Amino acid sequence: MTDVEKMVAQLDELIQSTDLLTTWSQEVFELRHNYTRAQTLATRMEAAIERVSPPGSAYFKEMEKARTVGLQDRVDIVRSTVIALRDDLRAGYLSTIVELVHADLYSDYLEMADGLLGTRHKDAAAVITGTSLEVHVRALCVKHGVDIEQPNGAPKKADVMNADLKRAGVYETLQQKHITAWMDLRNKAAHGDYSAYDEHQVRLFIDGVRGFMLKYPA
Structure with missing residues (x-):
């Protein structure tokens, strides 16, 4: 499904x-x-x-x-x-062709995260979900004309792009705060701080990112 x-x-x-x-x-x-x-x-x-x-x-x-x-x-x-x-x-009236392609791709990764969480691999599930989130945030920047690079040409970090999207009116402060919290969980997983979160939080992470991608397609 x-x-x-x-x-x-x-x-x-x-x-x-x-x-x-x-x-x-x-x-x-x-x-x-x-x-x-x-x-x-x-x-x-x-x-x-x-x-x-x-x-x-x-x-x-x-x-x-x-x-x-x-x-x-x-x-x-x-x-x-x-x-x-x-x-x-x-x-299908709410999706453009590009959005559908992105949605299918993200869905595959989130299904993979679902499977990993179901087999008690919460840390890998969190990393995959976080990567999907960052890619989607970057794609939203491209869609809405928000710069994804710094003036020196270096790529912007995810938290900067998140703030820029909120500033551009793509979403509100509450959504920005959700993304900040999700990225913090992803960072903990990526840096081996596995005791800082549990399986329930990863489940909320996956479901939250899925809902975010549906609400703000890129």
Whole structure:
């Protein structure tokens, strides 16, 4: 299963989870346990939109609009947005040819990291994931016209490119901080500081980088 197929499956699961909500009357919807469930599902759908859709897209704008209305309307809006996002992902409307080539390449490396982690080789998995992350950050710089070399011609370090991408508005401060933390874990793995992290952190590392590459294709 490709990364895009995984995201489509996750969105499908969210849509199915909200099917019952759309048939509830106002009185049933406002029952305390139903209201809490609706809040939880709305938050999960919004998180999925933020995780998958390109920044500044129509999906984001619809989600922002949903946050200004009541919960029942909010659920309806974000659910419709998730359906549109799923259908567009499935139809391939969110990827250019170059992005698809990169996505396939990165997917292969992350699948390799998955396999290594599954056989308890967390350190090799962390190094491979970190290398994939740095290559993707560099590719994002090329895509968005951000210099990948210093004035003297030397290549920029990953943390510098990360800061430059944030400064260029490619992503926000929170994403920059995530990447900084991921690169720190990669550096620990590359320099033999194996006791500084565990398998659970490497799992979060792999999943986080996969989501980052889907959200910010290069």
